[in-house]
Amino acid sequence: MFSGKVVLITGAAGGIGIAAAKAFAKEGAKLALVDLSKEALEKAANTMDAGDVLLLTANVANEDEVKRYVEETMNHYGQIDVFINNAGINGKFANLVDQSAENFQAVMNVNVNGVFFGLKHVLKTMMKQKSGVIVNTASNGGLLGAPGMGPYIASKHAVIGLNKTAALEAAEYGIRVNAVAPSGVDTAMMKSIETNAMPGKEQEAREMFESTVPMKRYATPEEIADLMVFLSSDKASFITGSYYRIDGGQGTGSA
Structure with missing residues (x-):
């Protein structure tokens, strides 16, 4: 399904990232895997049967490092066909009146800035190609509220907003942009x-x-990865600007 295609994944040493990498590799994709730790990436890569894997260390909250991982992927492969914009953190639990500005900003830096920087620099490349698919990792927390998780909830609402905007801006270039919204x-x-x-x-x-x-x-990480693969495939060729709950029914009857 993805033979000859290049799939770029952030947060690739985490559970969903590893599952996504394995799922795309199984379909013949070439991989560019991004995370903070080279050691963690190497450990993750050793668990998958992939023919061509590029390992890239970067902090997604730093725009220069995001620009670099995109450039290194392009220098190595010459194209980016699928971008799994997946890196994220949960931050510390506390009610809003007790939340620190430092924790709030730390979550926003990774979950919002990281997604924004990824969209900005990958879209530039895909627009030149006039093709590509992006899947952003949101959360059912981007649709609901949760006491004690204000920064995370706010960040995932922002991801869904960026997802909708990116889809509208990219559609004329033949680029599709969607999001997955898992529960736990x-x-x-x-x-x-x-x-x-x-x-x-x-x-x-x-x-x-x-x-x-x-x-x-x-959910299992593999269940999330399967949805990412579907949304990235030609079987989803008329789907863009959407977010997909994968939450075991948790959000039914809510937002």
């Missing part, structure tokens, strides 16, 4: 959220979070 996913990030929510009582936190999902479980 069984990854290290979700374990961090459990610890933030109920320190020392992570299993109770997991049971509490899962109880809010009609299907009574977290």
Whole structure:
């Protein structure tokens, strides 16, 4: 399905990033994987059966580093066909009246600035190609509220807004832009959220979070990756500007 195509993935050493890389590699894609740690990227790459993999370290909150990972991908492959704009953090839990400006800004720097910089520089390349697909990782938190998670919730609402705007600006160039909006996913990030929510009582936190999902479980990273692959494929050729809940029914009847 993606033979000869180049797929660029940020947050590629995390749970969803690894699953996405494996899923695209299985379909024949060439990969450019971006994360903060070269060691973590190498460890992730060793778990996948991929023919051509470029490993790139970058902080997505730094525009110069984003510009560099795009340029290095283009220098190596000569094209970017799919961009999985996936890097994100959850930040620290606290009610708004107790949130620090430092935590709020840290979350915004990665989750909003990182997505914006990625869109800005990848779209420039795709517009020259007059082709490409972008999938942004949002969250059902971009559609709902959650006590104690104000910075994260605000950041994911912003991702959905950027997603809609990018789709409108890119459509005339033959570029599609969509977002996935998962609920809890069984990854290290979700374990961090459990610890933030109920320190020392992570299993109770997991049971509490899962109880809010009609299907009574977290998603697997592979389930999110499968949706990303579909949205990036020709089977989704008339889909753009949309966001897709993948939340076990959690958002049903809400926003």
